[in-house]
Amino acid sequence: MNLQPGEDQTMIAETFAKFLQEHSSTLRVRAALPSGFDPELWAGLAELGAFAMRIPADNGGLGLGLIDVTLLMEEAGRRLASGPIAEAIVAARLLALLGGGEANALAQQIAAGSRIATIALHDAGTQPAQWVAGGAVADAVIAREGDRVLLVRPSPEGRSTGPNLASAPLARIALDGNERTLIGSGPDAVALFEAAVEEWKLLTAAALAGLAREAIQMAAGYASERKAFGQLIGTYQAISHPLADLIVDADGGKYMVWKTICDIAEGKPGADAHVSLALWWLARTASKAAERALHTYGGYGLTLEYDIHLYVVRARGIPLMLGDSDQLLWEAGRRLYGDEHPALPEVGTPCVDFDLGEKARALAGEVDAFFRANLTPELKARAHYSYAGHDAGIHRKLAEARLLFPAWPPEHGGRSADPYAVAAIAAVWEEHEWSAHAASTSNMVGFIMQRFGSDELKAEALARVAAGEAVCSLGFSEPGSGSDVFAAVTRATPDGNGWRIDGQKMFTSGAEIADYVLLLARTDFDAPKHKGLTMFIVPLNAKGVEIQPVHTFQDEQTNITYYDAVHIPDSYRLGEVGGGLRVMAASLELEHGFSFVKTQAHLLREAERFCRETERNGQSMIADPAVARRLARVAAHIAIGHVISCRAMWTAVEKRPNLAYGPAAKMFSSEKFVADSGDLLDLAAPESLAASDGAAAFINQCYRHAQATTIYGGTSEVHRSMIAERQLGLPRTRA
Structure with a gap:
C-alpha cells in the first residue's frame, strides 16, 4: 500500500499549487466575475502544460496518468480557478484519440491555450440544446449524437449566456443549430466519448474535494480567532464537530477518487459505479462543507466582503452542470445491479496503491x-x-x-x-x-502487557493469553464517568508487596468468560486528574471480584464488575505508578483505530441477497431502481470508510504523523453503520422485524449491533473533538 504520490506527482502538485496561489487568489477570482473566465490564468496554465497532460505522448502531449491530473484539479478547486479546466483537458484528449486533421490540430491549439474546447455531457440526439460548462468562452464543443461524435462551433446566435449562480462561463448551446463537423462514428467513437464523460466526472470530483477542504480550513481558521461569549467559537462543539465530520468526508472523497482510478487500471468490477458514487459523494460533501463554513462565519459570511460565499456558489455550480447530482446514485445503482456499463478511460499507471499485498x-x-x-x-x-x-x-x-x-x-x-x-x-x-470479540480484546491487552508488563506478568499472564488458554476484558469505564475514563475513582492502594483494588467498573464486556481485566485505577487522589492513575492487570478469579451481568438490546451481555479488597502483586502493575495516562493512551490508540467497514460490507451482501430473493410487485426487489439506489448509497459509504481505514493503516505502517486518522476511521464507519443498518432494516421490512434466520435476520442483528459502535471505544463525540483539534487545529473542545 502506498498513499503518497511519487516525486513527479509531488512536483506537479507543488507547481500548480504555487501558480494558482499567485494567479487565482480570491482577488483574481473576483476580478474575473461575472464571466468566470481569466484569460491570463488560462495562458499561464497552458504554459505549464495543464491542457496537454492527458494528450497521449504519440499525439504530442504529455501522456500523463489520471491521478496526476487530479492533483491539478484539487488545487484548481481549492483556488476556485476561473475557467473550464477539466472540460478542456478532457476535450483535448478526446480530440487526439479520435484523430483526424481537424481534431488533432484543435487538440494542439487547446494544449497551447490559443483555443478553448469543452464537452457536452448529454446525448445531443435527445437534448439538442444543452447547458455546457465553458460554453460561453469555448471555440468548439464536442458532442455525441447517437452513434456519432460531432465538433460543434457555436455562433453568437447559437449560444445564450447570462447571469448564473456561480458566475461560471456556461452557456446554453444549440448543438443542432451551429456549424458541425463529424469527427467520429460507430462503437469505438462512442466508447471514447463515454470514457471522456467518465473522466470528467473524476476530475470534477477531485476539484470538489479540494474546494471542500479549503472551505473547511477557512472556517477552522476563523473559528480559531473569532470570540463569542468570552471565548473562541472553535471551543464550542456545535462549531467544531460538524467541521470534523466534513474534513473526514472530504478526505474520504479524495481517496475514493484515487482508489477508483486504481480500480479502473486493474479492471476491477464495479469501478464504473464508483465513478458515479465518487462524484455524488463529493458534490454532496462540497456543498455541505461550504454551507457549514459560511454558517461558521455567521452574518459576516453573507456579506460580499468575505470570500466564503464564493465557495458556496461554486460548490453548487460545478457538479450541477451534469444535472441533479442525486441522479448519480440512480446511475450507480444501474451499474451495480443492472446492465449499464459505460466505457471507462485509460488512466495510466497509478502512482498510489491501495492493495494490501x-x-x-x-x-x-x-x-x-x-x-x-x-x-x-x-x-x-x-x-x-x-x-x-x-x-x-x-x-x-x-x-x-x-x-x-x-x-x-x-x-x-x-x-x-x-x-x-x-x-x-x-x-x-x-x-x-x-x-472476534475475545480475540481482539485479548490482542489489545496482550500488546499492552508486552510493552509495559513485568517479566513475571509476561511469564504468568501473557504466556497464557498467547497460548489461547486465557482471554481478557477491559475495565476502563465507571458508572459515573463513561467515556471520561480519566475520571476513574476505583482505588488502588499499596498493600504489602502489592496493591489492594476497591471500586467498580461498568461495561466490562466478556468478564463472564475472561481470565484477566485491564483495569485503570486511581493511586493518588491528591494529584491532578490525569496524573494520579495507574494501570493494572487483575485476575478475574481473584478473591473479592464479583461479576454482575447487564443485558443489552443487542442480544449481548456486558457486565458490572465489583472489586472489594482485591489483592494483586506489584508485578501485575503496568508501567510506572502514576503513569496510567501513558499506558491508557497506548491502549486507546489501538482501540480508536478500529473500523466497522468489513461488517458493513457483510451487511450489504446480505441486503443484496435479500433483495435478489424477495419479490415485491411481481418482480425481484433488486430490479427496482429505487432499491438499487439505496443499496448504492450504502456501497458509497463502505467505499469511503475503506479508504479512510487504509489511510489510518498506511500512516501507522509508514510511521507518518497521525492526525487522529484512527478515530476518523472509527467515527465515520460507526456513524454510517448506524444509518445504513437502519435504512436497510426499513428496506427489508416487514421480514426484518422477525429474529428468524437468513438475510433479514442478519440485517436485524446489524441494526441492534450498530447502535453500540458509536459508543464503545470512545464515543463519536470524543472522536470528533480529537479530529477537530488534530486535523483542523481548532482549540480544545473538552474541559
Missing part, C-alpha cells in the same frame, strides 16, 4: 483454510457478534497455529504481521461470521 493475502488464505477445516456446522450455529460466540477450543487451535495474534512477535506466538495482513485476516473472520 501478497503477504497479507497469503496469511489471510491460511486463516481461511483454517476456518474451513475447523468450523463445523455446529460451531457456526453458535457464532454471535459478542463474547457469546467465543469457543475455547477454536481459540486454542488458532493460537497453536500462530494465527490468533498474528501481529505479535514470534516469541509471543505471533507472525510479526503488519497492519495490512491484520486487516486481510479480519476480513476472513467476517466472511466466516466468526466472533
